[in-house]
Amino acid sequence: MTKIAVLGGGSWGSALANVAAENDNDVRLWTRTATQADEINGQHTNQKYLPNAKLSDGLMATSNLALAVMDAEVVLIVVPTKVVREVASQLADVLNKQNHRVILAHATKGLEQETYKRISEMLFEEVPEKYRSSLAMVSxxxxxxxxxxxxxxxxxxxSDDKAAAQKLQKIFANASFRPYTNNDLLGSELAAALKNIIAIGSGALVGLGYGANAQAALLTRGLSEMRALGLAMGAQPETFLGLAGIGDLIVTGMSPNSRNYRAGQQLGEGKNLQEIQDQMGMVIEGVSTTKAVYEFAKQNHVEMPITEGIYRILYQNEPLREVIQDLMSRPLRSEN
Known part of the structure:
Protein backbone atom coordinates (compact mmCIF):
# COMPACT_ATOMS: atom_id res chain seq x y z
CA MET A 1 0.00 0.00 0.00
CA THR A 2 1.28 3.45 -0.97
CA LYS A 3 0.15 6.73 0.56
CA ILE A 4 -0.70 9.14 -2.24
CA ALA A 5 -2.17 12.64 -2.24
CA VAL A 6 -4.05 13.75 -5.35
CA LEU A 7 -4.43 17.52 -5.57
CA GLY A 8 -7.44 18.52 -7.65
CA GLY A 9 -11.01 17.27 -7.38
CA GLY A 10 -12.01 17.74 -11.02
CA SER A 11 -12.95 14.86 -13.31
CA TRP A 12 -9.42 13.63 -14.07
CA GLY A 13 -8.07 14.08 -10.55
CA SER A 14 -11.07 12.22 -9.13
CA ALA A 15 -10.78 9.41 -11.67
CA LEU A 16 -7.07 8.87 -11.02
CA ALA A 17 -7.59 9.02 -7.26
CA ASN A 18 -10.34 6.44 -7.62
CA VAL A 19 -8.11 4.06 -9.62
CA ALA A 20 -5.42 4.26 -6.94
CA ALA A 21 -7.97 3.78 -4.14
CA GLU A 22 -9.52 0.75 -5.83
CA ASN A 23 -6.01 -0.71 -5.92
CA ASP A 24 -5.98 -0.58 -2.10
CA ASN A 25 -3.65 2.40 -1.78
CA ASP A 26 -4.13 5.02 0.93
CA VAL A 27 -5.45 7.90 -1.20
CA ARG A 28 -6.39 11.39 -0.09
CA LEU A 29 -8.00 13.68 -2.64
CA TRP A 30 -7.58 17.40 -1.98
CA THR A 31 -10.44 19.60 -3.15
CA ARG A 32 -10.84 23.36 -2.84
CA THR A 33 -14.16 23.22 -0.99
CA ALA A 34 -15.33 21.38 2.10
CA THR A 35 -18.71 20.87 0.40
CA GLN A 36 -17.14 18.82 -2.36
CA ALA A 37 -15.04 16.84 0.11
CA ASP A 38 -18.15 16.10 2.20
CA GLU A 39 -20.00 14.82 -0.88
CA ILE A 40 -17.13 12.51 -1.84
CA ASN A 41 -16.74 11.17 1.71
CA GLY A 42 -20.44 10.89 2.52
CA GLN A 43 -22.02 9.90 -0.78
CA HIS A 44 -18.98 8.61 -2.70
CA THR A 45 -19.94 10.78 -5.67
CA ASN A 46 -18.60 13.89 -7.43
CA GLN A 47 -21.68 14.92 -9.37
CA LYS A 48 -20.33 18.18 -10.78
CA TYR A 49 -17.41 16.55 -12.55
CA LEU A 50 -18.36 12.85 -12.85
CA PRO A 51 -22.17 12.70 -12.94
CA ASN A 52 -23.74 9.42 -11.81
CA ALA A 53 -20.35 7.79 -11.11
CA LYS A 54 -19.76 5.87 -7.87
CA LEU A 55 -16.38 6.43 -6.24
CA SER A 56 -14.48 3.94 -4.09
CA ASP A 57 -15.47 3.78 -0.43
CA GLY A 58 -11.75 3.82 0.34
CA LEU A 59 -11.18 7.23 -1.23
CA MET A 60 -10.91 10.01 1.35
CA ALA A 61 -11.34 13.66 0.34
CA THR A 62 -10.33 16.74 2.28
CA SER A 63 -10.12 20.49 1.73
CA ASN A 64 -7.14 20.63 4.13
CA LEU A 65 -3.97 20.48 2.04
CA ALA A 66 -1.71 19.67 4.99
CA LEU A 67 -3.90 16.70 5.92
CA ALA A 68 -3.94 15.45 2.33
CA VAL A 69 -0.16 15.57 2.02
CA MET A 70 0.78 14.31 5.49
CA ASP A 71 3.00 11.20 5.22
CA ALA A 72 2.25 10.84 1.49
CA GLU A 73 4.97 9.15 -0.56
CA VAL A 74 3.57 10.52 -3.81
CA VAL A 75 1.85 13.84 -4.56
CA LEU A 76 -0.02 13.96 -7.86
CA ILE A 77 -1.12 17.41 -9.03
CA VAL A 78 -4.18 17.45 -11.32
CA VAL A 79 -5.32 21.08 -11.54
CA PRO A 80 -5.74 23.47 -14.50
CA THR A 81 -2.53 24.96 -15.88
CA LYS A 82 -3.43 28.48 -14.80
CA VAL A 83 -3.41 27.51 -11.09
CA VAL A 84 -0.45 25.10 -11.10
CA ARG A 85 1.94 27.68 -9.63
CA GLU A 86 -0.52 28.69 -6.94
CA VAL A 87 -1.15 25.11 -5.83
CA ALA A 88 2.55 24.18 -6.09
CA SER A 89 3.48 27.16 -3.91
CA GLN A 90 0.94 26.10 -1.29
CA LEU A 91 2.30 22.56 -1.47
CA ALA A 92 5.86 23.81 -0.96
CA ASP A 93 4.77 25.64 2.21
CA VAL A 94 3.13 22.49 3.55
CA LEU A 95 6.13 20.28 2.72
CA ASN A 96 8.40 22.82 4.40
CA LYS A 97 6.37 22.76 7.60
CA GLN A 98 6.19 18.98 7.56
CA ASN A 99 9.87 18.62 6.51
CA HIS A 100 8.57 16.14 4.00
CA ARG A 101 10.00 14.76 0.70
CA VAL A 102 7.81 13.22 -2.01
CA ILE A 103 7.70 11.90 -5.54
CA LEU A 104 6.03 14.82 -7.29
CA ALA A 105 3.89 13.97 -10.31
CA HIS A 106 1.25 15.72 -12.38
CA ALA A 107 -1.44 14.95 -14.93
CA THR A 108 -2.05 18.47 -16.25
CA LYS A 109 -1.93 19.16 -19.99
CA GLY A 110 -0.96 22.70 -20.92
CA LEU A 111 1.70 25.39 -21.17
CA GLU A 112 1.99 28.53 -19.06
CA GLN A 113 0.95 31.77 -20.72
CA GLU A 114 3.69 34.33 -21.46
CA THR A 115 6.56 32.07 -20.29
CA TYR A 116 5.54 29.02 -22.41
CA LYS A 117 6.84 26.80 -19.60
CA ARG A 118 5.81 23.20 -19.17
CA ILE A 119 4.13 21.97 -15.99
CA SER A 120 7.27 20.24 -14.70
CA GLU A 121 9.23 23.47 -15.16
CA MET A 122 6.72 25.34 -13.04
CA LEU A 123 6.82 22.64 -10.37
CA PHE A 124 10.63 22.68 -10.48
CA GLU A 125 10.57 26.41 -9.78
CA GLU A 126 7.89 26.39 -7.09
CA VAL A 127 8.77 23.27 -5.06
CA PRO A 128 12.36 23.22 -3.74
CA GLU A 129 14.44 20.18 -4.68
CA LYS A 130 14.83 19.08 -1.06
CA TYR A 131 11.07 18.36 -0.94
CA ARG A 132 10.82 16.38 -4.21
CA SER A 133 12.78 13.25 -5.01
CA SER A 134 11.70 13.24 -8.67
CA LEU A 135 9.23 14.65 -11.19
CA ALA A 136 6.84 12.59 -13.31
CA MET A 137 3.79 12.92 -15.55
CA VAL A 138 0.76 10.73 -16.22
CA SER A 139 -0.71 11.18 -19.72
CA SER A 159 10.02 10.54 -15.77
CA ASP A 160 13.78 10.82 -15.87
CA ASP A 161 13.69 8.69 -12.71
CA LYS A 162 12.95 5.11 -13.77
CA ALA A 163 12.25 3.93 -10.21
CA ALA A 164 9.71 6.72 -9.63
CA ALA A 165 7.91 5.92 -12.89
CA GLN A 166 7.78 2.24 -11.96
CA LYS A 167 6.37 3.08 -8.52
CA LEU A 168 3.58 5.10 -10.11
CA GLN A 169 3.05 2.28 -12.56
CA LYS A 170 2.39 -0.14 -9.67
CA ILE A 171 0.08 2.31 -7.90
CA PHE A 172 -2.28 2.57 -10.87
CA ALA A 173 -1.99 -0.77 -12.69
CA ASN A 174 -5.01 -3.09 -12.60
CA ALA A 175 -7.20 -5.19 -14.90
CA SER A 176 -8.66 -2.16 -16.73
CA PHE A 177 -5.91 0.46 -16.33
CA ARG A 178 -2.47 -0.31 -17.77
CA PRO A 179 0.40 2.19 -17.38
CA TYR A 180 3.59 2.09 -19.45
CA THR A 181 6.73 4.06 -18.60
CA ASN A 182 8.96 6.28 -20.72
CA ASN A 183 11.88 8.60 -20.00
CA ASP A 184 10.85 11.56 -22.16
CA LEU A 185 9.14 13.98 -19.79
CA LEU A 186 9.72 16.88 -22.19
CA GLY A 187 8.10 15.15 -25.15
CA SER A 188 5.22 13.79 -23.10
CA GLU A 189 4.37 17.22 -21.71
CA LEU A 190 4.55 18.85 -25.13
CA ALA A 191 2.37 16.18 -26.73
CA ALA A 192 -0.19 16.44 -23.93
CA ALA A 193 -0.50 20.19 -24.41
CA LEU A 194 -0.37 20.34 -28.20
CA LYS A 195 -2.99 17.69 -28.90
CA ASN A 196 -5.63 19.89 -27.24
CA ILE A 197 -5.13 22.47 -29.99
CA ILE A 198 -5.66 19.89 -32.72
CA ALA A 199 -8.73 18.53 -30.89
CA ILE A 200 -10.40 21.95 -31.10
CA GLY A 201 -9.85 21.88 -34.86
CA SER A 202 -11.19 18.34 -35.16
CA GLY A 203 -14.36 19.23 -33.29
CA ALA A 204 -14.78 22.33 -35.46
CA LEU A 205 -14.69 20.19 -38.61
CA VAL A 206 -17.49 18.00 -37.26
CA GLY A 207 -19.49 21.06 -36.24
CA LEU A 208 -19.20 22.35 -39.81
CA GLY A 209 -20.45 19.04 -41.18
CA TYR A 210 -17.21 17.51 -42.45
CA GLY A 211 -16.61 13.78 -42.14
CA ALA A 212 -13.95 11.25 -41.14
CA ASN A 213 -11.67 12.06 -44.10
CA ALA A 214 -11.27 15.63 -42.89
CA GLN A 215 -10.70 14.55 -39.29
CA ALA A 216 -8.09 11.98 -40.28
CA ALA A 217 -6.24 14.52 -42.39
CA LEU A 218 -6.25 17.09 -39.59
CA LEU A 219 -5.09 14.64 -36.91
CA THR A 220 -2.30 13.28 -39.10
CA ARG A 221 -0.97 16.66 -40.15
CA GLY A 222 -1.53 17.91 -36.61
CA LEU A 223 0.70 15.13 -35.31
CA SER A 224 3.35 16.24 -37.79
CA GLU A 225 3.21 19.75 -36.31
CA MET A 226 3.39 18.40 -32.77
CA ARG A 227 6.44 16.33 -33.65
CA ALA A 228 8.14 19.25 -35.41
CA LEU A 229 7.87 21.47 -32.35
CA GLY A 230 8.93 18.62 -30.11
CA LEU A 231 12.06 17.94 -32.14
CA ALA A 232 12.90 21.65 -32.17
CA MET A 233 12.77 21.63 -28.37
CA GLY A 234 14.76 18.42 -27.92
CA ALA A 235 12.05 15.81 -27.39
CA GLN A 236 12.41 12.21 -28.51
CA PRO A 237 10.58 11.65 -31.84
CA GLU A 238 9.24 8.22 -30.82
CA THR A 239 7.27 9.79 -27.95
CA PHE A 240 4.88 11.29 -30.49
CA LEU A 241 4.16 7.82 -31.89
CA GLY A 242 3.25 6.40 -28.48
CA LEU A 243 0.47 6.70 -25.92
CA ALA A 244 1.50 10.21 -24.87
CA GLY A 245 1.46 11.35 -28.50
CA ILE A 246 -0.74 9.75 -31.13
CA GLY A 247 -2.74 7.82 -28.53
CA ASP A 248 -3.82 10.92 -26.65
CA LEU A 249 -4.33 12.82 -29.90
CA ILE A 250 -6.75 10.20 -31.24
CA VAL A 251 -8.93 10.02 -28.15
CA THR A 252 -8.97 13.79 -27.60
CA GLY A 253 -9.50 14.62 -31.24
CA MET A 254 -12.30 12.07 -31.85
CA SER A 255 -14.40 11.91 -28.70
CA PRO A 256 -17.20 14.17 -27.39
CA ASN A 257 -15.88 13.39 -23.90
CA SER A 258 -13.07 15.85 -24.71
CA ARG A 259 -13.86 19.42 -23.66
CA ASN A 260 -11.54 20.68 -26.40
CA TYR A 261 -13.36 18.63 -29.04
CA ARG A 262 -16.75 19.81 -27.78
CA ALA A 263 -15.59 23.42 -27.76
CA GLY A 264 -14.44 23.09 -31.37
CA GLN A 265 -17.67 21.41 -32.40
CA GLN A 266 -19.70 24.26 -30.94
CA LEU A 267 -17.47 26.79 -32.72
CA GLY A 268 -18.25 24.95 -35.95
CA GLU A 269 -21.95 25.14 -35.15
CA GLY A 270 -21.74 28.91 -34.87
CA LYS A 271 -21.39 29.64 -31.17
CA ASN A 272 -18.84 32.19 -30.00
CA LEU A 273 -15.94 31.28 -27.75
CA GLN A 274 -17.08 33.21 -24.68
CA GLU A 275 -20.51 31.57 -24.82
CA ILE A 276 -18.90 28.15 -25.07
CA GLN A 277 -16.57 28.77 -22.13
CA ASP A 278 -19.41 30.05 -19.97
CA GLN A 279 -21.61 27.05 -20.73
CA MET A 280 -18.84 24.48 -20.32
CA GLY A 281 -18.17 25.42 -16.71
CA MET A 282 -14.76 23.70 -16.86
CA VAL A 283 -11.36 24.78 -18.18
CA ILE A 284 -10.79 24.27 -21.92
CA GLU A 285 -7.01 23.90 -21.84
CA GLY A 286 -6.57 24.03 -25.60
CA VAL A 287 -7.77 27.63 -25.82
CA SER A 288 -4.97 29.12 -23.74
CA THR A 289 -2.45 26.57 -25.06
CA THR A 290 -3.16 27.70 -28.63
CA LYS A 291 -2.07 31.23 -27.79
CA ALA A 292 1.07 30.10 -25.96
CA VAL A 293 2.15 27.67 -28.70
CA TYR A 294 1.38 30.12 -31.53
CA GLU A 295 3.55 32.80 -29.91
CA PHE A 296 6.32 30.36 -29.02
CA ALA A 297 6.41 28.86 -32.54
CA LYS A 298 6.64 32.32 -34.08
CA GLN A 299 9.54 33.28 -31.83
CA ASN A 300 11.38 30.05 -32.61
CA HIS A 301 10.59 29.94 -36.35
CA VAL A 302 8.74 26.59 -36.24
CA GLU A 303 6.12 26.30 -38.98
CA MET A 304 2.75 25.26 -37.47
CA PRO A 305 0.01 26.20 -39.98
CA ILE A 306 -2.81 24.31 -38.24
CA THR A 307 -2.01 25.87 -34.89
CA GLU A 308 -1.80 29.28 -36.56
CA GLY A 309 -5.18 28.70 -38.18
CA ILE A 310 -6.83 27.77 -34.90
CA TYR A 311 -5.22 30.81 -33.28
CA ARG A 312 -6.78 33.01 -35.97
CA ILE A 313 -10.19 31.47 -35.25
CA LEU A 314 -9.96 31.79 -31.47
CA TYR A 315 -8.16 35.10 -31.08
CA GLN A 316 -8.76 37.01 -34.32
CA ASN A 317 -12.35 35.88 -34.94
CA GLU A 318 -11.62 34.74 -38.48
CA PRO A 319 -14.34 32.57 -40.09
CA LEU A 320 -13.63 28.85 -39.86
CA ARG A 321 -14.26 28.19 -43.53
CA GLU A 322 -11.80 30.89 -44.59
CA VAL A 323 -9.09 29.39 -42.40
CA ILE A 324 -9.81 25.91 -43.79
CA GLN A 325 -9.61 27.25 -47.34
CA ASP A 326 -6.26 28.88 -46.57
CA LEU A 327 -4.90 25.61 -45.20
CA MET A 328 -6.13 23.62 -48.20
CA SER A 329 -4.63 26.20 -50.60
CA ARG A 330 -1.10 26.20 -49.16
CA PRO A 331 1.73 25.40 -51.65
CA LEU A 332 1.88 21.71 -52.53
CA ARG A 333 4.72 19.77 -50.95
CA SER A 334 6.05 16.31 -50.11
CA GLU A 335 4.68 14.62 -47.02
CA ASN A 336 8.27 13.84 -45.99
Whole structure:
Protein backbone atom coordinates (compact mmCIF):
# COMPACT_ATOMS: atom_id res chain seq x y z
CA MET A 1 0.00 0.00 0.00
CA THR A 2 1.28 3.45 -0.97
CA LYS A 3 0.15 6.73 0.56
CA ILE A 4 -0.70 9.14 -2.24
CA ALA A 5 -2.17 12.64 -2.24
CA VAL A 6 -4.05 13.75 -5.35
CA LEU A 7 -4.43 17.52 -5.57
CA GLY A 8 -7.44 18.52 -7.65
CA GLY A 9 -11.01 17.27 -7.38
CA GLY A 10 -12.01 17.74 -11.02
CA SER A 11 -12.95 14.86 -13.31
CA TRP A 12 -9.42 13.63 -14.07
CA GLY A 13 -8.07 14.08 -10.55
CA SER A 14 -11.07 12.22 -9.13
CA ALA A 15 -10.78 9.41 -11.67
CA LEU A 16 -7.07 8.87 -11.02
CA ALA A 17 -7.59 9.02 -7.26
CA ASN A 18 -10.34 6.44 -7.62
CA VAL A 19 -8.11 4.06 -9.62
CA ALA A 20 -5.42 4.26 -6.94
CA ALA A 21 -7.97 3.78 -4.14
CA GLU A 22 -9.52 0.75 -5.83
CA ASN A 23 -6.01 -0.71 -5.92
CA ASP A 24 -5.98 -0.58 -2.10
CA ASN A 25 -3.65 2.40 -1.78
CA ASP A 26 -4.13 5.02 0.93
CA VAL A 27 -5.45 7.90 -1.20
CA ARG A 28 -6.39 11.39 -0.09
CA LEU A 29 -8.00 13.68 -2.64
CA TRP A 30 -7.58 17.40 -1.98
CA THR A 31 -10.44 19.60 -3.15
CA ARG A 32 -10.84 23.36 -2.84
CA THR A 33 -14.16 23.22 -0.99
CA ALA A 34 -15.33 21.38 2.10
CA THR A 35 -18.71 20.87 0.40
CA GLN A 36 -17.14 18.82 -2.36
CA ALA A 37 -15.04 16.84 0.11
CA ASP A 38 -18.15 16.10 2.20
CA GLU A 39 -20.00 14.82 -0.88
CA ILE A 40 -17.13 12.51 -1.84
CA ASN A 41 -16.74 11.17 1.71
CA GLY A 42 -20.44 10.89 2.52
CA GLN A 43 -22.02 9.90 -0.78
CA HIS A 44 -18.98 8.61 -2.70
CA THR A 45 -19.94 10.78 -5.67
CA ASN A 46 -18.60 13.89 -7.43
CA GLN A 47 -21.68 14.92 -9.37
CA LYS A 48 -20.33 18.18 -10.78
CA TYR A 49 -17.41 16.55 -12.55
CA LEU A 50 -18.36 12.85 -12.85
CA PRO A 51 -22.17 12.70 -12.94
CA ASN A 52 -23.74 9.42 -11.81
CA ALA A 53 -20.35 7.79 -11.11
CA LYS A 54 -19.76 5.87 -7.87
CA LEU A 55 -16.38 6.43 -6.24
CA SER A 56 -14.48 3.94 -4.09
CA ASP A 57 -15.47 3.78 -0.43
CA GLY A 58 -11.75 3.82 0.34
CA LEU A 59 -11.18 7.23 -1.23
CA MET A 60 -10.91 10.01 1.35
CA ALA A 61 -11.34 13.66 0.34
CA THR A 62 -10.33 16.74 2.28
CA SER A 63 -10.12 20.49 1.73
CA ASN A 64 -7.14 20.63 4.13
CA LEU A 65 -3.97 20.48 2.04
CA ALA A 66 -1.71 19.67 4.99
CA LEU A 67 -3.90 16.70 5.92
CA ALA A 68 -3.94 15.45 2.33
CA VAL A 69 -0.16 15.57 2.02
CA MET A 70 0.78 14.31 5.49
CA ASP A 71 3.00 11.20 5.22
CA ALA A 72 2.25 10.84 1.49
CA GLU A 73 4.97 9.15 -0.56
CA VAL A 74 3.57 10.52 -3.81
CA VAL A 75 1.85 13.84 -4.56
CA LEU A 76 -0.02 13.96 -7.86
CA ILE A 77 -1.12 17.41 -9.03
CA VAL A 78 -4.18 17.45 -11.32
CA VAL A 79 -5.32 21.08 -11.54
CA PRO A 80 -5.74 23.47 -14.50
CA THR A 81 -2.53 24.96 -15.88
CA LYS A 82 -3.43 28.48 -14.80
CA VAL A 83 -3.41 27.51 -11.09
CA VAL A 84 -0.45 25.10 -11.10
CA ARG A 85 1.94 27.68 -9.63
CA GLU A 86 -0.52 28.69 -6.94
CA VAL A 87 -1.15 25.11 -5.83
CA ALA A 88 2.55 24.18 -6.09
CA SER A 89 3.48 27.16 -3.91
CA GLN A 90 0.94 26.10 -1.29
CA LEU A 91 2.30 22.56 -1.47
CA ALA A 92 5.86 23.81 -0.96
CA ASP A 93 4.77 25.64 2.21
CA VAL A 94 3.13 22.49 3.55
CA LEU A 95 6.13 20.28 2.72
CA ASN A 96 8.40 22.82 4.40
CA LYS A 97 6.37 22.76 7.60
CA GLN A 98 6.19 18.98 7.56
CA ASN A 99 9.87 18.62 6.51
CA HIS A 100 8.57 16.14 4.00
CA ARG A 101 10.00 14.76 0.70
CA VAL A 102 7.81 13.22 -2.01
CA ILE A 103 7.70 11.90 -5.54
CA LEU A 104 6.03 14.82 -7.29
CA ALA A 105 3.89 13.97 -10.31
CA HIS A 106 1.25 15.72 -12.38
CA ALA A 107 -1.44 14.95 -14.93
CA THR A 108 -2.05 18.47 -16.25
CA LYS A 109 -1.93 19.16 -19.99
CA GLY A 110 -0.96 22.70 -20.92
CA LEU A 111 1.70 25.39 -21.17
CA GLU A 112 1.99 28.53 -19.06
CA GLN A 113 0.95 31.77 -20.72
CA GLU A 114 3.69 34.33 -21.46
CA THR A 115 6.56 32.07 -20.29
CA TYR A 116 5.54 29.02 -22.41
CA LYS A 117 6.84 26.80 -19.60
CA ARG A 118 5.81 23.20 -19.17
CA ILE A 119 4.13 21.97 -15.99
CA SER A 120 7.27 20.24 -14.70
CA GLU A 121 9.23 23.47 -15.16
CA MET A 122 6.72 25.34 -13.04
CA LEU A 123 6.82 22.64 -10.37
CA PHE A 124 10.63 22.68 -10.48
CA GLU A 125 10.57 26.41 -9.78
CA GLU A 126 7.89 26.39 -7.09
CA VAL A 127 8.77 23.27 -5.06
CA PRO A 128 12.36 23.22 -3.74
CA GLU A 129 14.44 20.18 -4.68
CA LYS A 130 14.83 19.08 -1.06
CA TYR A 131 11.07 18.36 -0.94
CA ARG A 132 10.82 16.38 -4.21
CA SER A 133 12.78 13.25 -5.01
CA SER A 134 11.70 13.24 -8.67
CA LEU A 135 9.23 14.65 -11.19
CA ALA A 136 6.84 12.59 -13.31
CA MET A 137 3.79 12.92 -15.55
CA VAL A 138 0.76 10.73 -16.22
CA SER A 139 -0.71 11.18 -19.72
CA UNK A 140 -2.18 9.25 -22.62
CA UNK A 141 -5.57 8.39 -24.14
CA UNK A 142 -7.67 8.44 -21.00
CA UNK A 143 -10.97 10.26 -20.63
CA UNK A 144 -11.99 10.42 -16.99
CA UNK A 145 -15.58 9.56 -17.93
CA UNK A 146 -14.40 6.24 -19.38
CA UNK A 147 -11.79 5.46 -16.72
CA UNK A 148 -14.37 5.77 -13.95
CA UNK A 149 -16.49 3.16 -15.79
CA UNK A 150 -13.47 0.81 -15.97
CA UNK A 151 -13.15 1.08 -19.73
CA UNK A 152 -9.88 -0.51 -20.87
CA UNK A 153 -7.25 2.25 -20.67
CA UNK A 154 -3.51 2.50 -21.28
CA UNK A 155 -1.47 5.52 -20.18
CA UNK A 156 2.12 6.66 -20.17
CA UNK A 157 4.11 7.62 -17.07
CA UNK A 158 7.07 9.78 -18.02
CA SER A 159 10.02 10.54 -15.77
CA ASP A 160 13.78 10.82 -15.87
CA ASP A 161 13.69 8.69 -12.71
CA LYS A 162 12.95 5.11 -13.77
CA ALA A 163 12.25 3.93 -10.21
CA ALA A 164 9.71 6.72 -9.63
CA ALA A 165 7.91 5.92 -12.89
CA GLN A 166 7.78 2.24 -11.96
CA LYS A 167 6.37 3.08 -8.52
CA LEU A 168 3.58 5.10 -10.11
CA GLN A 169 3.05 2.28 -12.56
CA LYS A 170 2.39 -0.14 -9.67
CA ILE A 171 0.08 2.31 -7.90
CA PHE A 172 -2.28 2.57 -10.87
CA ALA A 173 -1.99 -0.77 -12.69
CA ASN A 174 -5.01 -3.09 -12.60
CA ALA A 175 -7.20 -5.19 -14.90
CA SER A 176 -8.66 -2.16 -16.73
CA PHE A 177 -5.91 0.46 -16.33
CA ARG A 178 -2.47 -0.31 -17.77
CA PRO A 179 0.40 2.19 -17.38
CA TYR A 180 3.59 2.09 -19.45
CA THR A 181 6.73 4.06 -18.60
CA ASN A 182 8.96 6.28 -20.72
CA ASN A 183 11.88 8.60 -20.00
CA ASP A 184 10.85 11.56 -22.16
CA LEU A 185 9.14 13.98 -19.79
CA LEU A 186 9.72 16.88 -22.19
CA GLY A 187 8.10 15.15 -25.15
CA SER A 188 5.22 13.79 -23.10
CA GLU A 189 4.37 17.22 -21.71
CA LEU A 190 4.55 18.85 -25.13
CA ALA A 191 2.37 16.18 -26.73
CA ALA A 192 -0.19 16.44 -23.93
CA ALA A 193 -0.50 20.19 -24.41
CA LEU A 194 -0.37 20.34 -28.20
CA LYS A 195 -2.99 17.69 -28.90
CA ASN A 196 -5.63 19.89 -27.24
CA ILE A 197 -5.13 22.47 -29.99
CA ILE A 198 -5.66 19.89 -32.72
CA ALA A 199 -8.73 18.53 -30.89
CA ILE A 200 -10.40 21.95 -31.10
CA GLY A 201 -9.85 21.88 -34.86
CA SER A 202 -11.19 18.34 -35.16
CA GLY A 203 -14.36 19.23 -33.29
CA ALA A 204 -14.78 22.33 -35.46
CA LEU A 205 -14.69 20.19 -38.61
CA VAL A 206 -17.49 18.00 -37.26
CA GLY A 207 -19.49 21.06 -36.24
CA LEU A 208 -19.20 22.35 -39.81
CA GLY A 209 -20.45 19.04 -41.18
CA TYR A 210 -17.21 17.51 -42.45
CA GLY A 211 -16.61 13.78 -42.14
CA ALA A 212 -13.95 11.25 -41.14
CA ASN A 213 -11.67 12.06 -44.10
CA ALA A 214 -11.27 15.63 -42.89
CA GLN A 215 -10.70 14.55 -39.29
CA ALA A 216 -8.09 11.98 -40.28
CA ALA A 217 -6.24 14.52 -42.39
CA LEU A 218 -6.25 17.09 -39.59
CA LEU A 219 -5.09 14.64 -36.91
CA THR A 220 -2.30 13.28 -39.10
CA ARG A 221 -0.97 16.66 -40.15
CA GLY A 222 -1.53 17.91 -36.61
CA LEU A 223 0.70 15.13 -35.31
CA SER A 224 3.35 16.24 -37.79
CA GLU A 225 3.21 19.75 -36.31
CA MET A 226 3.39 18.40 -32.77
CA ARG A 227 6.44 16.33 -33.65
CA ALA A 228 8.14 19.25 -35.41
CA LEU A 229 7.87 21.47 -32.35
CA GLY A 230 8.93 18.62 -30.11
CA LEU A 231 12.06 17.94 -32.14
CA ALA A 232 12.90 21.65 -32.17
CA MET A 233 12.77 21.63 -28.37
CA GLY A 234 14.76 18.42 -27.92
CA ALA A 235 12.05 15.81 -27.39
CA GLN A 236 12.41 12.21 -28.51
CA PRO A 237 10.58 11.65 -31.84
CA GLU A 238 9.24 8.22 -30.82
CA THR A 239 7.27 9.79 -27.95
CA PHE A 240 4.88 11.29 -30.49
CA LEU A 241 4.16 7.82 -31.89
CA GLY A 242 3.25 6.40 -28.48
CA LEU A 243 0.47 6.70 -25.92
CA ALA A 244 1.50 10.21 -24.87
CA GLY A 245 1.46 11.35 -28.50
CA ILE A 246 -0.74 9.75 -31.13
CA GLY A 247 -2.74 7.82 -28.53
CA ASP A 248 -3.82 10.92 -26.65
CA LEU A 249 -4.33 12.82 -29.90
CA ILE A 250 -6.75 10.20 -31.24
CA VAL A 251 -8.93 10.02 -28.15
CA THR A 252 -8.97 13.79 -27.60
CA GLY A 253 -9.50 14.62 -31.24
CA MET A 254 -12.30 12.07 -31.85
CA SER A 255 -14.40 11.91 -28.70
CA PRO A 256 -17.20 14.17 -27.39
CA ASN A 257 -15.88 13.39 -23.90
CA SER A 258 -13.07 15.85 -24.71
CA ARG A 259 -13.86 19.42 -23.66
CA ASN A 260 -11.54 20.68 -26.40
CA TYR A 261 -13.36 18.63 -29.04
CA ARG A 262 -16.75 19.81 -27.78
CA ALA A 263 -15.59 23.42 -27.76
CA GLY A 264 -14.44 23.09 -31.37
CA GLN A 265 -17.67 21.41 -32.40
CA GLN A 266 -19.70 24.26 -30.94
CA LEU A 267 -17.47 26.79 -32.72
CA GLY A 268 -18.25 24.95 -35.95
CA GLU A 269 -21.95 25.14 -35.15
CA GLY A 270 -21.74 28.91 -34.87
CA LYS A 271 -21.39 29.64 -31.17
CA ASN A 272 -18.84 32.19 -30.00
CA LEU A 273 -15.94 31.28 -27.75
CA GLN A 274 -17.08 33.21 -24.68
CA GLU A 275 -20.51 31.57 -24.82
CA ILE A 276 -18.90 28.15 -25.07
CA GLN A 277 -16.57 28.77 -22.13
CA ASP A 278 -19.41 30.05 -19.97
CA GLN A 279 -21.61 27.05 -20.73
CA MET A 280 -18.84 24.48 -20.32
CA GLY A 281 -18.17 25.42 -16.71
CA MET A 282 -14.76 23.70 -16.86
CA VAL A 283 -11.36 24.78 -18.18
CA ILE A 284 -10.79 24.27 -21.92
CA GLU A 285 -7.01 23.90 -21.84
CA GLY A 286 -6.57 24.03 -25.60
CA VAL A 287 -7.77 27.63 -25.82
CA SER A 288 -4.97 29.12 -23.74
CA THR A 289 -2.45 26.57 -25.06
CA THR A 290 -3.16 27.70 -28.63
CA LYS A 291 -2.07 31.23 -27.79
CA ALA A 292 1.07 30.10 -25.96
CA VAL A 293 2.15 27.67 -28.70
CA TYR A 294 1.38 30.12 -31.53
CA GLU A 295 3.55 32.80 -29.91
CA PHE A 296 6.32 30.36 -29.02
CA ALA A 297 6.41 28.86 -32.54
CA LYS A 298 6.64 32.32 -34.08
CA GLN A 299 9.54 33.28 -31.83
CA ASN A 300 11.38 30.05 -32.61
CA HIS A 301 10.59 29.94 -36.35
CA VAL A 302 8.74 26.59 -36.24
CA GLU A 303 6.12 26.30 -38.98
CA MET A 304 2.75 25.26 -37.47
CA PRO A 305 0.01 26.20 -39.98
CA ILE A 306 -2.81 24.31 -38.24
CA THR A 307 -2.01 25.87 -34.89
CA GLU A 308 -1.80 29.28 -36.56
CA GLY A 309 -5.18 28.70 -38.18
CA ILE A 310 -6.83 27.77 -34.90
CA TYR A 311 -5.22 30.81 -33.28
CA ARG A 312 -6.78 33.01 -35.97
CA ILE A 313 -10.19 31.47 -35.25
CA LEU A 314 -9.96 31.79 -31.47
CA TYR A 315 -8.16 35.10 -31.08
CA GLN A 316 -8.76 37.01 -34.32
CA ASN A 317 -12.35 35.88 -34.94
CA GLU A 318 -11.62 34.74 -38.48
CA PRO A 319 -14.34 32.57 -40.09
CA LEU A 320 -13.63 28.85 -39.86
CA ARG A 321 -14.26 28.19 -43.53
CA GLU A 322 -11.80 30.89 -44.59
CA VAL A 323 -9.09 29.39 -42.40
CA ILE A 324 -9.81 25.91 -43.79
CA GLN A 325 -9.61 27.25 -47.34
CA ASP A 326 -6.26 28.88 -46.57
CA LEU A 327 -4.90 25.61 -45.20
CA MET A 328 -6.13 23.62 -48.20
CA SER A 329 -4.63 26.20 -50.60
CA ARG A 330 -1.10 26.20 -49.16
CA PRO A 331 1.73 25.40 -51.65
CA LEU A 332 1.88 21.71 -52.53
CA ARG A 333 4.72 19.77 -50.95
CA SER A 334 6.05 16.31 -50.11
CA GLU A 335 4.68 14.62 -47.02
CA ASN A 336 8.27 13.84 -45.99
Missing amino acids: GPSHAEDVIKHDLTAVSIA
